[in-house]
Amino acid sequence: MTPLLRFQRITKIFPGVKALDDVSLDLRAGEVHVIVGENGAGKSTLMKILSGVYAPDGGELILKGEIIRRNSPRISEQMGIAMIYQELTLIPELSVADNIFLGHEIRKGFLVNRAAMEERTESLLASIGVQVPPRTLLKNLSIANQQMIEITKALSKNARIIVFDEPTSSLTSAEIAELFRIIAALREKGVGMFYISHRLEEIFEIGDRVTIMRDGKRINTSAIAETGMDQVVEGIAGRRIENVYNRSSTEKGDILLDVRDLSGAAFKNVSLRVRSGEIVGLAGLVGSGRSEVARAAFGIDPCTGGEVFARGEKMPRNNPQALSRKGIAFLPEDRKREGLALSLPIRENAVISALHRLNPGGIIRRRKERSVVRDYVDKLEISTPTVEKLANFLSGGTQQKVVLAKWLITKAHTFIFDEPTRGIDIGSKSSIYSLMDELTRQGAGILMISSELPEVLGMSDRVYVMAQGRLAGELSREEADHYAVIQLAFSRPEATA
């Protein structure tokens, strides 16, 4: 039987990374093909090649036995390929029927034939067993129902292939059951579906086949019925050997940062502790609420409950200044946007958080400032000819070191690193790891949020794992391995409050 669609040896290269490496995969009519993998494994890139957002650097896309030579979002839509994303692309102020036929309205002469559109909408909705009046404004529907409309919209364009990208992330379990019922109905109609999800238990419920991806490669494809959960988890995690982590054993001391039952928009009841001399990893999938917890704890984002203590002292909410003055440092993931003023020189960036300490009285002491900054430039081996170089012109690794210098100059004792090595070349990476190690040997505490499991496992003395906005578990250095972390990260922690 010819498959509905085939990815034939697809390769996609982005500057510095091979996002897809010789991936071959097929989709049959009337099947739900699940694709799993960590963030960055290449799932989304593959789907974007299907929808025509990216062009592959090698390989072919074969639809019903025919090679697709030109693709674009428009062409793929005409070929009957539809995407259902996590974020919906509908317009809240329009009716259900108007949304479904937006861009391909049924016309009578120059005018839109509203009656025909409403009639067709009704029959389409009925065909998948959804009961919504076609004239209802979209904004009055639940998220789940809006998703149904999105699916109906795809059907109205005669979609033969539908890609679901994390469709259940904002649905309740009743709504998920409804979605699965519709997916089953689509399967009966012979629609081929790719289903991307981080919820492993789901894929056993809905999938026909599963493909595991890792580091841009297809690891394995097998029928769900013949696949065990262990196999999937192991396949996602893989076994990687990297040895850039030099973690010395350090003396653990007092609690420096104590986050108690913190709740916010994207997370609930999270408690974390960081001791002196300790590197604490905070792992979890993107969207599990890791960064959000750290940002709220530091006072950047609002929180709805809970308390934060720095060295035993209760911190006011929503006040990053208070935390920074009490010795808490935050090194954000997006250094260019959140860490530095790019139009200012290294010197002014480096002292910005310590102005009150360096210049009591508020008058800048220029000579002292310059010598302090030069000191740290030497200590951190920041490669720059002068401290006056604008931050804009520094490499990612050097920028990260300037942000670190900024906090070292404040004499911070607790460092929250959000993705400390993202976008940093391997050489700078290992020097940042040594710096982290050095800091803890001098008694500092570090909370490290990271999506890179090897980094979490290589550097942390303890690992917290988050899933779906909750703390899913805590692992000691001995307990923490790929398997344990991934299992927690993909788990569904129950509400504890």
Place this chain on the structure above:
Amino acid sequence: MPAQTPDFSKRLVKTATDFSSLLILAVVFIFFETANAINGDHYLTLSNLSVILNQACFLTIIGIAQALAILTGGLNLSIGSVMAFTTVMWGRMLVGNSPDNVHFLFPMMLVVGTGMLIGLVNGLLITKLKMPPFIATFATMFACRGMAWLALGKKVIYNLNSDFRYLGTGVVDRLGAFTVTVPMITVLILLLGVSFLLTRTSFGRRIYFTGANPVAARFSGIPTDRIIIWVYVLSTGLAAFAGLLYGARLNSFEPGMATHAPFEAITVALIGGIAITGGFGNIWGVLCGSIIVSTIYNGMNSLSVASELQTLVMGALIIFAVAFNQFLIKENMELRNELDDTAPQRDTFSRTI
């Protein structure tokens, strides 16, 4: 050595971009000198220079007020209305020379204080209600103009106290044909003060950083709300002070005064090299921008250009100046970067004027 030549020329270009506003000024001077010379007139006389400079002083004050707001990444449209409202509100205390009058410094403080209060409102609207500065100060612009009309109606406060008028019209010294006026001294002191505040204090550093990247500023523990509120208090208070000087020069206060002031202020700040995106620019550039604008007005008058045409020329000038400055800022940064790499000894830092 031949290898030094490109480096030298780059250095020259960089120096030129450092002083771009001065370059524009030179071009403007030469243009009007030549244009007047065709008519057989001499434009760049000492006496005319002192007229231009005196005129520029008034622009400089509102320019500084605007530049402060722009440096944080904002804008202050309430400048003109605040000048009108605050002076109209307290102006009666500045009328006449009767010995029963309170000292003229007292109503002046009330005017500036009222201005600062309105600035506080501006700052709170922007930070606490999260209104874009454009909208917040747009609203206070109308509100203040309305209050000015309500307070005085279609009347004018005139015949002001002569000691007070000295602030706007007084002469300190004559150096030949060049007249040194009180506003010149006032503006010089103001510039020195603001420049010190911006470059030599922690507060100034935080203003630049907040303007350059407000998100990173919060992540760095800068109380950005407080900084922004203070900047609008200063900016709007300065506008009220400018209102006093305008009144002192014109010998009257009236509700319709200075309607174009916020826009003139934007013009001189931008021509002076203050980046509209915030966080970049030297306050002395505002002086340069004011002199350029006042030279162009003065020059066009000397050539008897119709006032409608003058407005058109100003529009063209703003487009030119902003485009030119944006180009120069980028060029200047890149050249600095290259020179930093080739000359490890250099440690000096200058911002584009």
